[in-house]
Amino acid sequence: MNDEMRVRDIPAVLVSAWRVLRVYWAPFVVIACLGLALRSGALWVAVEVSDHNAFVAQLILVLAPLGFLLAMIAMLWMTRGALPNVAELSRREARQAPTEKRELRLVDVAVSVLVPFLAVYVSYGLLKEDLYRFTNEAAYDEFNQFTLGEPPDIDFASRLAIYDWQVVLAIVVIAWVVRYALGKFESVTRFLWLAFAGALVEVYYTSQVAQKVAEFREDGVAWVQERRASRLVLDEYDQVITSLGPLANPVDTATTWLFGLVGAIDAVVIVPLAWITVGAVVLGHKLSGPEEPARQPDPRWERIPAPVRRFGGGLVADVRERWSAFWNGLRMMATAGLLPMLTFCLAFLLVIRIPWIVGQLLRLAIGPLQTDTWLAFSPMEKAVGLAITMVLAAALLAAAIDWLLGPKLHPADAEPQPTAPREVSAEAGA
DSSP states (O other): OOHHHHHHTHHHHHHHHHHHHHHHHHHHHHHHHHHHHHHHHHHHHHHHHHTTOHHHHHHHHTHHHHHHHHHHHHHHHHTGGGSHHHHHHHTSOOOBOTTTOSBOOGGGGHHHHHHHHHHHHHHTTHHHHHHHHHHHHHHHHHHTOOBTTBOOOOOHHHHHTOOOHHHHHHHHHHHHHHHHHHHHHHHHHOOTHHHHHHHHHHHHHHHHHHHHHHHHHHHHHHHHHHSHHHHHHHHHHHHHHHHTGGGHHHHHHHHHHHHHHHHTHIIIIIHHHHHHHHHHHHHHTTSOOOOOOOOOOOGGGGGSOHHHHHHHHHHHHHHHHHHHHHHHHHHHHHTTOHHHHHHHHHHHHHHHTHHHHHHHHHHHHHOOOOHHHHHHHHHHHHHHHHHHHHHHHHHHHHHHHHHHHHHHHOTTOSSOOOOOOOOOOHHHHO
């Protein structure tokens, strides 16, 4: 299927998204509000618990983005019965999980959902907002602890659980081993909840990595801006703009717009593609990836003791399987074509701007307010904008993934057309 024919399907996909939204808008709104409430509640509890145990507070803090993610998963999962290709895939039997020795489930590939979702969460600025709120409130609470007759015992680092990158790397390795051990234990006990415990382990270590990556990113930008070469470039730019005379203002405007566009690459490209990857994993994780060719055993591998070989080989297979749905989702997008993906990116770009639009409309409707009054209501404004974004994104994602699954499920069809969702009630879809 060429790009031109695929682009002609885009209006039908948008119509399908509208039909999904028309059927499920009410439960979508409820789920989105519950997810945002979980995010806010997790931040409050983390601050309170950090005074007693910083590690437990960090475990609670990771529930903040999890509230956002679980709401999106629930909304996408609800649409399975209304989308023909997704419904067909959901009836298929998934491949066997190598560690648990049972059918592969979405919870087994949680890291494949978490990685693209955290890219979205970081790009939205929500992770930075969570960390700022937690560190600011916890540090304020720590600084204002006074005991009569004794000096305050202030320890910011331990309460805020600030880790070096070496510690974060050790957390990743330990988390992989713990996840593998939980899977092996589940294969023996057949206890379902161990899979969810393993998913929480992945939530913890991926959130720690995301925090450290965001920190490195900010430090890297600050480091580049502080370099003498950067200042020289800016000085030369100012001199060139000054020498242009009447053309200085339009040239400076065009240059500012160009660099702003480059700086907005997250919102224009990364966020839409990450959202599509999340949807592809949630609704299409049962798709099998390409079979890997059999590899010849390395003679050096035979020198390692057999117990170590079994553990190492099992751990590598386990980690590879956890990431398999993520790579399958990327391959699904790669086969969709450039023009359809650019069209979806544009649609998601409009959805992403919903919180800003809501803020502007509220300012027009309410008018000027005192700063203290507005700060009291600003969290509600953000929540309303994010809830609308989540609802629209879920409907658009569900329709887009159903369309992307068509060629995968029916490769013999030369031109699979997007099919309208079945007219089902929200209760039936749930």
